[in-house]
Amino acid sequence: MTSRKPILFRLMAPHIAPAILALVAAAALVPIANLAFPPDHALHVPTGTVVLVGKWLTYALLAVALDLVWGYCGILSLGHGAFFALGGYAMGMHLMREIGPRGVYGHPVLPDFMVFLDWEALPVAWWGFDVFAYAAFMALFVPGALAFVFGWLAFRSRVTGVYLSIITQAGTYALMLAFFRNELGFGGNNGLTDFKDVLGFSLQADTTRAALFALSALALAGGLLLAQAIVTSKFGLVLVAIRDAEARTRFLGWRVERFKLFVFVVSAMMAGLAGALYVPQVGIINPSEFSPANSIEAVIWVAVGGRGTLSGAALGAILVNWLESFLTGAYPEAWLFVLGFLFVVVTLFLPKGILGALRSLRGRRRAADPGKAPEKSPAGATQAAE
Amino acid sequence: MAHLARTSIRLTRSVLVALTLALVLLAAPLVSTPVSAQQASTQDVETILAGFTRGQFPATLAAVDALAASGHPHAAPILQALSDRRLVFETASRRVLWQEGGQTFDALTGEPVAAPGPTTDVRVSNAVRRAVQTAMASLTLRAPNPATRIEAAVSILRARDLSQRAALAEARAEETDPNVQRAFDDTLAGLALVDPDAPEAERLAAVERLTARADAGARALLLSVPADATDAVKAAAAEGIAAIDRRLEIQGHVQNLFFGLSLGSVLLLAAIGLAITFGVMGVINMAHGEMVMIGAYATFVVQELMRAFAPGLLDLSLLVALPLAFATAGLVGIALERLVIRHLYGRPLETLLATWGVSLILQQAVRTLFGPTNREVMNPSFMSGSLELFGIALTWSRVWIIVFALAVFLALLVAMKATSFGLRMRAVVQNRRMAASMGIRTPWVDALTFGLGSGIAGVAGVALSQIDNVSPNLGQSYIIDSFLVVVFGGVGSLWGALVAALSLGVANKLVEPLAGAVLAKIVILVAVILFIQKRPRGLFALKGRAVES
Secondary structure (H helix, E strand, O other), X not given: OOOOOOHHHHHOOOOOHHHHHHHHHHHHHHHHHHHOOXXXXXXXXXXXXXXXXXXXXXXXHHHHHHHHHHHHHOOOOOOHHHHHHHXXXXXXXXXXXXXXXXXXXXXXXXXXXXHHOOOOOOOHHHOOOOOHHHHHHHHHHHHHHHHHHHHHHHHHOOOOHHHHHHHHHHXXXXXXXXXXXXXXXXXXXXXXXXXXEEOOEEOOOHHHHHHHHHHHHHHHHHHHHHHHHHHHOHHHHXXXXXXXXXXXXXXXXXXXXXXXXXXXXXXXXXXXXXXXXXHHHHOEEOHHHHOHHHHHHHHHHHHHHXXXXXXXXXXXXXXXHHHHHHHHHHOOOHHHHHHHHHHHHHHHHOOOHHHHHXXXXXXXXXXXXXHHXXXXXXXXXXXHHO | OHHHHHHHHHHHHOHHHHHHHHHHHHHHXXXXXXXXXXXXXXXXXXXXXXXXXXXXXXXXXXXXHHHHHHOOOOHHHHHHHHHOOOEEEXXXXXXXXXXXXXXXXXXXXXXXXXXXXXXXXXXXXXXXXXXXXXXXXXXXXXXXXXXXXXXXHHHHHHHOOHHHHHHHHHHHHHOOOHHHHHHHHHHHHHHHHHOOOOOHHHHHHXXXXXXXXXXXXXXXXXXXXXXXXXXXXXXXXXXXXHHHHHXXXXXXXXXXXXXXXXXXXXXXXXXXXXXXXXXXXXXXXXXXXXXXXXXXXXXXXXXXXXXXXXXXXXHHHHHHHHHHXXXXXXXXXXXXXXXXXXXXXXXXXXXXXHHHHHHXXXXXXXXXXXXXXXXXXXXXXXXXXXXXXXXXXXXXXXXXXXXXXXXXXXXHHHHHHHOHHHHHHHHHHHOHHHHHHOOOOHHHHHHHHHHHHHHHHHHHHHHHOOOXXXXXXXXXXXXXXXXXXXXXXXXXXXXXXXXXXXXXXXXXXXXXXXXXXXXXXXXXXXXXXXXXXHOOOOOOOOOOHHHHO
């Protein structure tokens, strides 16, 4: 696949097209199955399932965002959960403002926790969040801006590989500590919750939930298409070159840090969008979303599904979360054992993830397929040395 | 005879008081030594006790003061009984008795009285209670326990109780314990300063003494120099306050430095094993924190076993736990290296994921075995309490952690530089193939090196069990800090880890008073992140071709 081929052809690559089709179908059919059929009908999908799978779809979008930087550019970010959480907070702030005077304390403007803390006026950071469009913009802008500043500093000074992973982790840890503070003005320990409605639609209503599900599915489809467009373009080939041999790419005259910065910012905004869709579905956002463990878990979704396959990352996120919700219900003790073994087994025996392994089995070898690159190329060694 | 002079202040209250006093005055010269008060005769005490039987408050008050001054061995329980309305006298014989725990004692001899006749209560007023309180304070100035005597002096000073000045001066003259002497002198100086009757010279001396004492209490006393003091005294006090402020400020800095060093030692302990596994071997061991946790749980198990089988040696359980924690964590580390990590050399990001998985498994395993709640590891006696140094209290547990961290660091340095295993280890790290050609079994060295790093993490767990909660999450709280220390110090450099840990610890504690604990931590995290942008290889970056390849 090179950039010579028409864009539509590139986007409809064999491993992307079925995923897009499935997502669009789900976005159309699941709400119908949930709303149109009575609860005892065979085709009925319970609302609980809709919400749960909707949540997984936002996780899948986060995984695609992570795969874009890790799978195609070799940037193992252990702080992508922070972008997700920031997007979530932006949406959470809008939903808090939407509550208006219906809060427990009935204050016309201030959210409950501010009244509780005896605050007089709305902090500047909260201004404008009553407008949905502004909140939606901030859900993309804030993660993007953070990624820009962070990436600009880090990539320019050639912080790569392990070092980058560790400072991204330290960064999300610092954000978590900051958001835990009441003084920061985002609800402290408890975060933001008790949302009532979005754009006038009650968040408890089945229709709203079905609509959010459909939106999440479409957002994931959009994210997959965007990521696929990036990685199959000429730009994407440079990304892969950076992943496999950063120094060599630089010596060939490419401004490596600009490529990395661009893809890092796009990925962060994608994660922010995922977070913004996540919050109205689960009804709460709190600082534990910033915890480093969450970000690492997102990495394992990508690794399980297949690093550098995009649709594999989405698949991995859904599979791991399905396994989690099954196991924490059936065998709560076992979940961490299973997750732990999953990390070990996947890295040892399935370095290309489920999708990569399937593809190897079928013997399909494509020269430009990035899923194969890590083992053949000295990617790991280069990253360690840089 | 100063105490008698003081008694005379109340002399005018009643003739009866005068009578009592006269008797005591008479008695005192008979004894003729400075310790007269300790040796008042039975005769005097009898007379004093008679004061309680008059049924008049002034007489009781006088008796209280006289009894306190008499040195009667049972003065304290008698006065306490009086205050608690347990002091009575036989109506017929006027023998004074006190009741305690259902028994009755003779106030004169302290002997239990089997069958007392009908008794009358000694009446108590608030004035009497106050007098008892004061009297008890002066009694405790002569208590057998030096700590009690110091406590008494301190409480007199705190109450600015001028009425105790004379009693204190006398007690000071008889005092032999240097610590108690110092406390008494401090209190006397403080009282001299606030006493309106004290002459200027005495006040100046007091100011000088308090300035030398240089703590917050002395500063407060200097601030309370009365308005009637001469200008010289006021000027001296102001100067003294300034001097104390300077000194307190320096002390604050020193204390912060100490807290910083102690935090730095904790960071060093947590990170030093990682300096081997990550720094030297290049393995991003996310399960490092769990090795620390295993060490802490090993300490817990050893302690429980010793509690069960050798309770007398419980204080030594930490020493026993050290080698066991090293061995346990080391063996887990070797197993981890053989089973997982050796398949992943050269793929650092994959090791990161795999070891994170291992850390989840170890956490859940410990949770299943020991339960999710905190386990208590007690502090041995030599680690409790604190060390006073130049007016700064340093808790022993922190002092020991600093010493221990440095000892572990030195031991590791020796193991790396002065043993044949260390030599092989460095050879393998520098040039694996060459080392193998020289006959070094590199896989074996890898496993042992990883075991060494993990074992040291386990040893760190023993120390951290003393200051942190021993729970399955213990390791997670250290993993990010540990990585930051190693990266900040420079991967592969043990000295870098030392400098990084101590400087991060000190920096954290210096920022803390300005910004609060959480914000300080955030500031440090962000500062390290920015520093790594500036120097991506840390403080002590390795140089040379080996690094580039």
